[in-house]
Amino acid sequence: MEPTEFATFQKDASLGLVKLVKTAKTLSSGDIAFNKSLDAEFSTVLDNTNTKVLGLINDLVRNATDGSDIKFENFEDADSVETRWSVISEVVDFLLEKADMCMDEYTGTVKRGIMQTTAAQSNYKSARTEKRAAEGRKAFNKSLHMAKPQLQFKKPLSPLDSGPHKPRLEKKPHAIKPLEDSLVPTIVDGREKYPHPYLEEISQYKFPDRVRKEAEPIQYKPFESTSAIFVDSSELLQEMVQELLKAEEIAVDLEHHDFRSYIGLVCLMQISTRNQDWIIDTLKLRDELEVLNEVFANPNIVKVFHGAFMDIIWLQRDLNVYVVGLFDTYDAARSLGFTGHSLAFLLKKYINFDADKSYQLADWRVRPLPQEMLDYARSDTHFLLYIYDNMRNELIGKNNAAEEDKIETVQNNSKETCLKTYDAEPYDSVNGSGSRGWLSILKHNAVNFTDEQFAVFKAVHAWRDRVAREEDDNPHFVMSKNHLLNFARQMPVDAAAALSVSNNPLLRSKLADLVSTIKEAKANPVPFSSVQHLLVTAGKYWSPQPKDAKKEGEEGLSIMPMLGAGDAGAKTEESQFWAGTFGGSRWEVKDLVTGVNDISLALPLPDLTATVLEGPDSCETQPPIRRADYIKDRGVKPETADIVVIKKLGGGRKRKLEDVAEDAQHDDDESDADTDSPSSQVGASAGVISGDVDKEDELETVQLSKLDKRAARKAERKRKKAEAKRRSAQGDDFQEDGGDDDEKKGEFQAFDYASAPSIINAKKESESKAFDGSKKYDGGPKGMRARRREKEGKSSTMRA
Numbered sequence: 001m002e003p004t005e006f007a008t009f010q011k012d013a014s015l016g017l018v019k020l021v022k023t024a025k026t027l028s029s030g031d032i033a034f035n036k037s038l039d040a041e042f043s044t045v046l047d048n049t050n051t052k053v054l055g056l057i058n059d060l061v062r063n064a065t066d067g068s069d070i071k072f073e074n075f076e077d078a079d080s081v082e083t084r085w086s087v088i089s090e091v092v093d094f095l096l097e098k099a100d101m102c103m104d105e106y107t108g109t110v111k112r113g114i115m116q117t118t119a120a121q122s123n124y125k126s127a128r129t130e131k132r133a134a135e136g137r138k139a140f141n142k143s144l145h146m147a148k149p150q151l152q153f154k155k156p157l158s159p160l161d162s163g164p165h166k167p168r169l170e171k172k173p174h175a176i177k178p179l180e181d182s183l184v185p186t187i188v189d190g191r192e193k194y195p196h197p198y199l200e201e202i203s204q205y206k207f208p209d210r211v212r213k214e215a216e217p218i219q220y221k222p223f224e225s226t227s228a229i230f231v232d233s234s235e236l237l238q239e240m241v242q243e244l245l246k247a248e249e250i251a252v253d254l255e256h257h258d259f260r261s262y263i264g265l266v267c268l269m270q271i272s273t274r275n276q277d278w279i280i281d282t283l284k285l286r287d288e289l290e291v292l293n294e295v296f297a298n299p300n301i302v303k304v305f306h307g308a309f310m311d312i313i314w315l316q317r318d319l320n321v322y323v324v325g326l327f328d329t330y331d332a333a334r335s336l337g338f339t340g341h342s343l344a345f346l347l348k349k350y351i352n353f354d355a356d357k358s359y360q361l362a363d364w365r366v367r368p369l370p371q372e373m374l375d376y377a378r379s380d381t382h383f384l385l386y387i388y389d390n391m392r393n394e395l396i397g398k399n400n401a402a403e404e405d406k407i408e409t410v411q412n413n414s415k416e417t418c419l420k421t422y423d424a425e426p427y428d429s430v431n432g433s434g435s436r437g438w439l440s441i442l443k444h445n446a447v448n449f450t451d452e453q454f455a456v457f458k459a460v461h462a463w464r465d466r467v468a469r470e471e472d473d474n475p476h477f478v479m480s481k482n483h484l485l486n487f488a489r490q491m492p493v494d495a496a497a498a499l500s501v502s503n504n505p506l507l508r509s510k511l512a513d514l515v516s517t518i519k520e521a522k523a524n525p526v527p528f529s530s531v532q533h534l535l536v537t538a539g540k541y542w543s544p545q546p547k548d549a550k551k552e553g554e555e556g557l558s559i560m561p562m563l564g565a566g567d568a569g570a571k572t573e574e575s576q577f578w579a580g581t582f583g584g585s586r587w588e589v590k591d592l593v594t595g596v597n598d599i600s601l602a603l604p605l606p607d608l609t610a611t612v613l614e615g616p617d618s619c620e621t622q623p624p625i626r627r628a629d630y631i632k633d634r635g636v637k638p639e640t641a642d643i644v645v646i647k648k649l650g651g652g653r654k655r656k657l658e659d660v661a662e663d664a665q666h667d668d669d670e671s672d673a674d675t676d677s678p679s680s681q682v683g684a685s686a687g688v689i690s691g692d693v694d695k696e697d698e699l700e701t702v703q704l705s706k707l708d709k710r711a712a713r714k715a716e717r718k719r720k721k722a723e724a725k726r727r728s729a730q731g732d733d734f735q736e737d738g739g740d741d742d743e744k745k746g747e748f749q750a751f752d753y754a755s756a757p758s759i760i761n762a763k764k765e766s767e768s769k770a771f772d773g774s775k776k777y778d779g780g781p782k783g784m785r786a787r788r789r790e791k792e793g794k795s796s797t798m799r800a
Contacts, residue, residue: 050078057081064091083503149283149365150265150472157317159262159469162426164192168320170290174297176200193423198297198322202418205299205324207411210248214396217389218274220382228270228277228378232284237291240271240278244295247273249302249327251384254282254311255364255377259474266318267364272381279377282319283365289319297324304388306330306343306380308417317422326414329384332391335406335413336398343380350387355379429462432531436465441481442535449488451525457488459521463514471506478506493519 036043058074065072070090075081081088150156155168164185172179177200185192196202231237244250251272258264269280269289282289295301296315303323305311307330315321333341340346344355359376366373395406425434432439438461449457461484468475479487483502492498495511498518507514 054078054081061088061091064095070094079500080503083500146363146365148260148472149267150261154287157263159472162424164194165317165421165423166194167197167316168290169197169293169322172197172297173293174201174299174324176204194421196322196419196421198324199419201297201299201324202415205411205415207325207327207407208248208300208302211302211327211392212396212407214393215389217386217393220386221275223379223382226277226382228279228374230279230281230374232281234285234288237280237285237288240280241291241294243276244271244273244301245298247301249273249304249385249388250295251304251381251388252311253305253377253380253384254314256310256314257364259363259477260365262468262472262474263317264314265365266314268369268377269319270377270381272378272385274385277378277382279374281367283367286318289321292319292321296321299325301325302327302388304329304384306346306384308414309420312417312420313422323418326418327388327392327410328414328417329387329391331410331413331417332395335409336391336394343384346387346391347383350390351383353383427462427465429458431534432458432461436475438462439531439534441484442531445481445485447485447488449528451527452522453488453491454528454531455521455524455526456491456518457484458526459517460484460487460514463517467506467510473506479504487518491518491522493522 032046036046054075054077061072062074070087072087072091075084166185167183169179169183172182175182175198179197182197182199183194185194187193229236229240231240251270253270254266255268255270256264257267266282266286269282271278271280280289296303302325304327305323306328308323308326308328312323312326315323329343329346330341333346338345338349340349344357347353347355356376359373362373364373392407395410398406425436428434428437431437432442434440438458441461460479464475464479464484467473468478471478479502483504486501487498490497490501492501493515495515498511498515499508
């Protein structure tokens with residue numbers, strides 16, 4: 001492909017990939033399984049497509065792994081793609097690495113150039129950022145199933161040993177206190193523990209006087225024009241020790257591996273002086289490196305580390321080496337108040353060197369080590385002494401008699417780091433404590449197990465730790481955290497179900513034991529509520545607080561306020577606003593957290609009085625009354641059986657309070673004047689409901705008896721009007737007939753058929769007149785408002 005055609009190809013490929021992803025998402029959003037069950041043809045087409053896609057995936061992965069150490073076996077089905085997704089990830093990493101190599105070749109940066117190292121502020125290109133050679137890529141992608149180096153150790157540390165770690169020193173160079181007196185065990189927190197063998201020497205240590213004197217930084221030698229000596233034999237080791245004893249300062253760093261080891265192991269040590277770099281094969285010389293105590297325990301030699309906290313422990317555990325006279329550049333960076341404290345930050349600040357951590361997580365057990373990895377390791381210490389010189393001068397320059405001695409601060413912090421000791425951490429199956437306990441997983445993952453799931457979680461976690469110790473592997477290699485949680489959620493009780501959760505080769509070899517463990521745990525559930533209080537205490541606003549009301553030896557938990565009130569004494573036993581009106585402001589959380597009681601309102605409120613809205617004069621003369629007491633002591637209005645009409649059928653009108661009062665007064669007058677009238681009778685019968693209520697209460701609520709009285713009066717007025725109309729009509733007939741009422745009273749009048757309308761041929765009104773829902777029929781409520789039909793043409797809005 002021509003370079004000019006690549007841009008077009010890239011654009012078309014990107015567009016096609018976007019369309020493919022969109023189509024795949026659209027298909028996956030539908031109920032494919034349901035459609036397969038309905039349509040046999042669709043099911044057949046889908047199965048054929050799946051087979052074709054799976055074949056394409058196998059072909060692509062197989063072709064991509066050509067030229068690599070990745071061993072690939074075809075995916076059997078879609079589920080195997082998901083369970084073996086780590087293979088896809090490894091292949092993608094290899095392809096990206098290959099693409100990086102091709103880009104370097106294309107741009108011409110694959111050849112190493114000569115770096116100018118004469119000036120301190122030259123912009124260096126690290127050897128680690130250059131192209132990795134073929135052997136480097138092989139080491140980076142090395143299979144994790146290589147032979148374990150710890151099997152060849154003469155004195156290996158057993159992961160099954162949970163007892164105290166005893167230093168294996170055979171002699172103690174530069175001792176102030178003899179070795180025999182330094183290894184007397186003591187009891188600490190109920191466990192036997194051996195003291196630091198150089199405790200006395202480190203406690204009395206002080207930096208040499210030259211450290212407190214400002215001096216010109218000594219320029220390091222060019223990285224490219226120098227090389228490191230790889231120490232892998234006893235002869236080279238002795239030669240290196242003799243050279244180190246001549247130095248005043250040395251820079252030290254370690255490379256560690258812990259993914260295929262339960263305890264971990266130091267794989268490499270880098271040591272640099274002003275003139276030479278050494279790289280020591282600590283796997284091969286592990287049992288011989290105690291001789292380094294001649295240098296590392298020498299108080300006249302300053303040992304410069306960066307972030308030595310774990311390095312100190314690893315040296316003790318694996319190599320039986322102890323450090324006296326540490327200068328930690330990490331502590332110096334903190335004392336100087338730098339914005340960054342990492343080694344990469346210091347390299348950029350003092351050398352303008354861009355550190356590359358590409359090999360930081362590489363498998364350092366690989367032998368032989370490729371040159372790129374050796375360069376990576378050497379650069380960590382090659383520049384460190386020059387950084388030490390600059391930081392020492394800055395610490396001296398910032399010393400002030402009125403303030404702390406920064407050199408002294410770095411010395412004290414470095415001494416504390418040196419006094420750290422290694423101790424084997426026992427597994428706590430009950431409480432799950434420790435860095436590898438099950439409690440740390442629950443604290444960092446939002447899970448809500450049932451009792452059975454929690455029992456399975458604890459059992460599988462303990463099984464994982466036991467297998468990891470037996471196999472001397474990292475627990476995460478035996479079973480990842482996600483697989484552990486999935487085992488707890490799904491609780492598989494057969495081999496097929498367990499393999500669907502994790503297809504780890506190590507698990508397959510111990511599958512029967514794992515399934516048996518799950519079955520036993522599932523049959524013996526453990527209450528998940530028993531640990532919820534431990535999870536709550538890990539939260540941001542919870543802390544253990546002793547309660548006076550608790551029995552001796554018990555502890556309660558209380559919530560720290562979220563509004564910044566750090567004083568726990570600000571909590572009240574009851575609300576100062578509501579007091580005990582609603583049973584207090586305290587609430588129980590027994591259902592939420594077992595053992596957590598007495599959670600109180602953490603925000604105190606001022607007392608509110610019942611006379612807060614009165615004038616200032618009345619407030620001065622009357623003592624303040626708490627609102628809670630006012631509510632508690634206030635008289636309760638007697639309940640009545642009055643019925644309040646919310647809305648009357650057919651609508652009604654709003655009436656003011658004055659009209660209601662006038663109607664009530666008018667009702668009383670009418671009832672006194674005419675007790676025999678129907679309105680009075682209705683009012684009397686309805687008034688029984690209201691009872692003896694005060695006039696003020698009658699004006700506050702419109703009662704049913706009043707409504708009935710008004711309705712009765714209205715009906716009475718209509719009746720009187722109808723009666724008057726009837727009488728007036730009778731009076732007119734009497735006048736036309738000459739008043740002969742007695743003759744008309746009993747006379748029979750015949751029906752006039754001639755003038756009567758036809759019934760048979762009568763035109764039905766319903767045939768000519770359609771029903772109108774907007775009109776009122778049979779005395780019922782009015783219907784909906786008639787809707788005006790839209791005419792053709794422009795609407796009313798548009799015409800306007």
